[in-house]
Amino acid sequence: MKIAVNAKELAADGACAFVPTMGALHEGHASLIKKAREFSDTVVVSVFINPLQFENKDDLAKYPRTPEFDIELAAQAGATHLWLPTVEEIYPGEVQKISAGALGDIYEGVKRPGHFDGVLTVVNRLFELVKPKWAIFGEKDFQQLTLIKNMKSDVQVIGSPTIRNADGLALSSRNVRISDPKDALVIYRALMAARNEKNIDDARRVMQEVLASEKAFTLDYAEIINESNFEKASQNDESKRAIIAGWVNGIRLIDNMPMNGGAQ
Numbered sequence: 001m002k003i004a005v006n007a008k009e010l011a012a013d014g015a016c017a018f019v020p021t022m023g024a025l026h027e028g029h030a031s032l033i034k035k036a037r038e039f040s041d042t043v044v045v046s047v048f049i050n051p052l053q054f055e056n057k058d059d060l061a062k063y064p065r066t067p068e069f070d071i072e073l074a075a076q077a078g079a080t081h082l083w084l085p086t087v088e089e090i091y092p093g094e095v096q097k098i099s100a101g102a103l104g105d106i107y108e109g110v111k112r113p114g115h116f117d118g119v120l121t122v123v124n125r126l127f128e129l130v131k132p133k134w135a136i137f138g139e140k141d142f143q144q145l146t147l148i149k150n151m152k153s154d155v156q157v158i159g160s161p162t163i164r165n166a167d168g169l170a171l172s173s174r175n176v177r178i179s180d181p182k183d184a185l186v187i188y189r190a191l192m193a194a195r196n197e198k199n200i201d202d203a204r205r206v207m208q209e210v211l212a213s214e215k216a217f218t219l220d221y222a223e224i225i226n227e228s229n230f231e232k233a234s235q236n237d238e239s240k241r242a243i244i245a246g247w248v249n250g251i252r253l254i255d256n257m258p259m260n261g262g263a264q
């Protein structure tokens with residue numbers, strides 16, 4: 001694996017599949033890199049903690065940084081190029097922010113104003129510099145994935161399923177900060193309980209009941225949405241997804257799962 005000195009080196013190496021990350025890589029990222037290999041023999045991984053998408057400076061300061069481990073994991077997962085750009089390389093002058101529009105203001109956007117503008121701005125900039133043909137993002141950040149898919153670009157944006165640990169906890173760089181990971185499993189239990197209900201009102205009710213049963217969990221939101229527009233889903237909508245966000249041991253976690261109306 002090449003450690004790229006600058007973006008010019010990456011763009012010179014032909015049509016690539018791209019996995020943008022903020023580092024603290026884990027098996028979830030490894031699965032994105034493996035997916036990228038299905039599209040191209042050239043897989044570029046970037047590690048850049050984007051200050052524009054942190055509305056909370058404390059969260060930015062505490063974001064885990066594990067560069068040596070990241071290099072190791074990216075190489076083992078099949079990345080051919082790793083790029084760790086500086087803030088100056090990504091944002092050399094005045095930043096032209098991209099607006100995420102109305103979809104950026106709901107759910108994750110309510111508690112994190114400007115977050116998705118920051119995400120779209122950096123992704124657009126990374127696309128400009130890396131010039132990938134494909135880019136892979138995890139479904140775990142489903143609202144982010146949808147917004148990036150909706151963003152105007154020549155890059156084919158591909159979603160990749162959430163990777164969970166043996167207990168069902170969705171892998172996330174934030175998990176290392178949870179003092180008792182068992183407390184976080186309530187999110188998975190709530191998603192599974194909702195998924196097993198045929199009726200959407202019952203699914204919403206059981207999801208709330210399960211979440212309320214865990215004292216260590218503080219709810220931000222739990223809803224079943226229509227995947228195509230993020231509106232509250234109706235029973236007959238084709239693609240429904242449960243989305244949950246909340247706090248466990250002072251750490252904010254999000255997760256989601258497609259709803260299959262009780263089918264196994």
Ligand code: PAF
Nearest residue numbers: 020021022050119122141
């Ligand atoms: O999902 C992430 O890690 C980040 O939001 C992304 C897409 C790399 C942009 O900084």
